[in-house]
Structures are given as structure tokens and as C-alpha cells.
Amino acid sequence: MGCEGYSAIARVYDRLGAEIDYEGWASFAEACFDRFLPARPKLVLDLACGTGRMTRALAARGYDMIGVDGSAEMLSEACALPHDGILYLMQDLRSFELYGTVGAVTCCLDSINYLLTEQDLHACFSLVHNYLDPGGLFFFDVNTPFKFATVYGQNAYILEDELTDGDGTRSVYCGWQNDYSPETGICDFELSLFEQLPSGDYRRSDEHQQERCYSLDILQRTLCSAGLEPLGVFSDFQFSAPTETSERWYLCAKAVKAPAANCAVLP
Numbered sequence: 001m002g003c004e005g006y007s008a009i010a011r012v013y014d015r016l017g018a019e020i021d022y023e024g025w026a027s028f029a030e031a032c033f034d035r036f037l038p039a040r041p042k043l044v045l046d047l048a049c050g051t052g053r054m055t056r057a058l059a060a061r062g063y064d065m066i067g068v069d070g071s072a073e074m075l076s077e078a079c080a081l082p083h084d085g086i087l088y089l090m091q092d093l094r095s096f097e098l099y100g101t102v103g104a105v106t107c108c109l110d111s112i113n114y115l116l117t118e119q120d121l122h123a124c125f126s127l128v129h130n131y132l133d134p135g136g137l138f139f140f141d142v143n144t145p146f147k148f149a150t151v152y153g154q155n156a157y158i159l160e161d162e163l164t165d166g167d168g169t170r171s172v173y174c175g176w177q178n179d180y181s182p183e184t185g186i187c188d189f190e191l192s193l194f195e196q197l198p199s200g201d202y203r204r205s206d207e208h209q210q211e212r213c214y215s216l217d218i219l220q221r222t223l224c225s226a227g228l229e230p231l232g233v234f235s236d237f238q239f240s241a242p243t244e245t246s247e248r249w250y251l252c253a254k255a256v257k258a259p260a261a262n263c264a265v266l267p
């Protein structure tokens with residue numbers, strides 16, 4: 001099993017996302033643990049951990065970490081860095097298996113949007129429920145319908161950066177064309193990566209990724225049917241309520257004994 005769409009990008013993922021504030025993400029995840037758990041979790045699963053930046057940020061705060069991702073290339077980037085106290089597993093979000101339960105599960109940077117059907121979403125949430133201690137916390141985020149419609153839409157973007165290694169400093173460009181269909185809720189991303197080689201020539205790699213837009217209603221109902229009770233939906237790291245123009249929703253849910261018929265969906 002492999003996770004396509006992150007083969008070439010894995011080499012430059014951390015560089016192109018250098019400005020992403022993973023310490024802020026880790027602080028907010030901890031704030032959610034504090035708010036919704038009776039005690040600090042010891043073992044945390046970081047689902048779709050990618051190159052492990054969030055996994056390492058949480059490990060540095062003293063949590064024992066498991067990182068699960070479906071991309072061998074993203075995991076090799078993670079494993080190339082010191083990872084004492086972190087167990088990385090190459091597994092699919094829809095079928096992963098752990099040795100036991102964990103106190104909390106994180107899944108960051110819209111990784112849940114990579115699940116393209118409600119069945120896949122349910123399979124993933126059911127496994128999260130399965131591997132969470134009773135009362136354990138699931139913290140994840142998604143891109144909102146507003147972001148799919150306005151930021152992605154049919155727009156094209158280019159990211160430009162420089163890579164420095166033993167061969168000097170070279171340019172890297174990543175361009176992507178979006179094609180979002182409101183009918184299917186699927187957004188296709190055609191990515192082209194141009195990496196300057198030591199010779200000065202450029203190597204081009206093309207990748208295709210897809211994300212699915214989910215309404216809050218579907219997310220919460222799927223959580224409920226998987227035995228995860230929604231506890232809150234926020235639009236930033238200060239626990240603010242979402243607005244119509246929020247680009248990201250942060251959700252917290254707790255594992256309950258069994259899928260509850262009366263599980264409350266938040267307004």
C-alpha cells in the first residue's frame with residue numbers, strides 16, 4: 001500500500017511549509033487536552049503524520065508518540081531526523097492497526113480531507129474510536145467549504161523557495177492548479193514541482209492530489225456514528241467560534257462507549 005500524491009513533494013514538503021507554526025499547533029492540541037481530558041495523555045497517535053513535524057513537536061513536550069502515514073516518502077523524511085520515543089508506522093488511515101489504545105489522537109493540516117468518501121471517513125473515525133481509551137480525545141482539522149469555494153476554486157498558485165545543502169543553494173518552485181467541483185465536493189490539485197539541480201538544470205515532477213469538502217453536519221454525524229462525541233468546533237487556536245468565512249475548522253471529539261443514538265450534534 002502506498003499513498004500517492006506525496007512522492008516527489010515529500011523531498012521539499014518541510015521547506016515549502018517552513019512558515020507553518022507547528023509549535024502553535026502543538027500548543028493548541030495541548031490546550032484541547034487540558035480542556036477536554038481529565039488528565040494529560042501519556043501516549044498520543046498522530047494520524048497522517050507526514051514528515052512528522054507535529055509528531056516531533058508533541059514528542060518534545062513529553063508525549064510518547066506514534067505516527068501513522070500512508071506515504072513511504074513522507075515517512076522516510078520523518079525517519080531521517082532524530083525520532084527517539086516516536087514509533088512511525090506506514091499504514092492507511094482507513095485500515096490502520098495499533099498494538100493497544102492511546103489517550104489522544106491528533107490529525108492535522110487537513111489530512112482528513114484526503115478521505116474522499118463518507119465510507120472512508122467512517123472507517124477512519126471508527127478506528128480512531130477503536131484505539132482511543134474510553135473518554136480519550138480526537139483532535140483534527142479540516143478545510144472548510146468556504147475555503148474550497150474561494151481559496152481553491154479554479155485558482156492556480158506558485159510557491160517559491162530555496163534549498164540549501166552540501167551542493168549549495170538552489171531554487172525550488174511548486175505550482176498547483178485547483179479544480180474544485182461543488183457538485184462532487186472533490187477538489188483536484190495538479191501539482192508541478194521544479195527543483196534546480198547542482199548543474200543549474202531543473203527537474204520537473206508532477207503529482208495529482210485530491211481532497212473532499214465535508215460539511216460540519218456530515219463530520220459531526222459521522223463522528224457520532226463512530227462512537228465519537230463532538231465536544232467543540234473552533235476556527236483558530238483561541239477556541240473562537242467558526243464564522244461563515246473561516247477557512248479551517250478544528251474539531252474535538254471524545255470516545256464514548258458505543259455509537260450513541262442520542263449523540264448531540266453541535267449547532
Ligand SMILES: C[S@@+](CC[C@H](N)C(=O)[O-])C[C@H]1O[C@@H](n2cnc3c(N)ncnc32)[C@H](O)[C@@H]1O
Nearest residue numbers: 003048049050069070071092093108109111114
Ligand atoms: C497535508 S499532509 C499533512 C501531514 C502532517 N499531518 C503535517 O501536519 O505536516 C497530508 C498527509 O496525509 C497522508 N495521507 C493522505 N491520505 C492518506 C491515507 N489514506 N492513509 C494514510 N495517510 C494518508 C499523506 O501521505 C500526507 O502525509
